[in-house]
Amino acid sequence: EAQVTxxxxxxxxxxxxxxxxxxxxxMNHEYMSWYRQDPGLGLRQIYYSMNVEVTDKGDVPEGxxxxxxxKRNFPLILESPSPNQTSLYFCASSFNRGGGYTFxxxxxxxxx
Amino acid sequence: xKEVEQDPGPLSVPEGAIVSLNCTxxxxxxxxxxxxxxxxxxxxxxLMYTYSSGNKEDGRFTAQVDKSSKYIxxxxxxxxxxxxxxYLCAMSVAAGNKLTFGGGTRVLVKP
Numbered sequence: 001e002a003q004v005t006x007x008x009x010x011x012x013x014x015x016x017x018x019x020x021x022x023x024x025x026x027m028n029h030e031y032m033s034w035y036r037q038d039p040g041l042g043l044r045q046i047y048y049s050m051n052v053e054v055t056d057k058g059d060v061p062e063g064x065x066x067x068x069x070x071k072r073n074f075p076l077i078l079e080s081p082s083p084n085q086t087s088l089y090f091c092a093s094s095f096n097r098g099g100g101y102t103f104x105x106x107x108x109x110x111x112x
Numbered sequence: 113x114k115e116v117e118q119d120p121g122p123l124s125v126p127e128g129a130i131v132s133l134n135c136t137x138x139x140x141x142x143x144x145x146x147x148x149x150x151x152x153x154x155x156x157x158x159l160m161y162t163y164s165s166g167n168k169e170d171g172r173f174t175a176q177v178d179k180s181s182k183y184i185x186x187x188x189x190x191x192x193x194x195x196x197x198x199y200l201c202a203m204s205v206a207a208g209n210k211l212t213f214g215g216g217t218r219v220l221v222k223p
Contacts (some may be wrong), residue, residue: 043213071164098207
């Protein structure tokens with residue numbers, strides 16, 4: 001089944017403790033992206049990657065890091081999480097030629 | 113002002129009615145237009161994908177794009193309670209590029 005898989009689905013952590021949210025897609029998509037969804041603010045792009053080793057900042061990149069060493073994987077790294085990063089996070093992927101985006105099921109992160 | 117505007121609703125309709133949703137946008141460079149459906153605590157699911165102006169139909173769903181007015185619409189015919197969800201419009205300048213989302217419209221279809 002074609003899908004984007006995120007792990008974990010739920011995570012509660014403490015301020016300052018480094019964490020990684022994994023994202024993997026099995027559709028051979030070139031383009032991958034991370035979004036956060038907050039009430040009243042909608043979906044906002046954090047980082048994106050056009051292909052392996054090519055990443056760039058989205059609208060809200062502060063406090064996040066990404067890497068794209070393999071085409072299928074695009075982990076999101078929070079080196080020192082803070083409470084304002086409490087949010088619902090989605091990974092998405094797409095072919096560079098278009099066709100729409102496939103989203104993962106989401107990771108609900110709480111930073112206390 | 114947001115780049116993409118969408119009425120948050122909620123929009124409540126009886127089962128079988130036509131649901132009409134729309135978004136307006138300000139960036140004339142947008143060329144690719146999408147509609148997503150999002151159920152509570154789930155990821156957005158792609159419903160419709162269109163390029164430039166025109167209409168596209170897929171089953172009970174019809175998407176319309178009017179680039180001259182910077183206005184897109186989604187119509188859902190014969191609505192069902194299972195259509196109750198939040199509907200998000202999204203658009204991008206180029207294929208496989210950054211998406212800009214509307215805030216979403218919550219739809220409730222009552223049996």
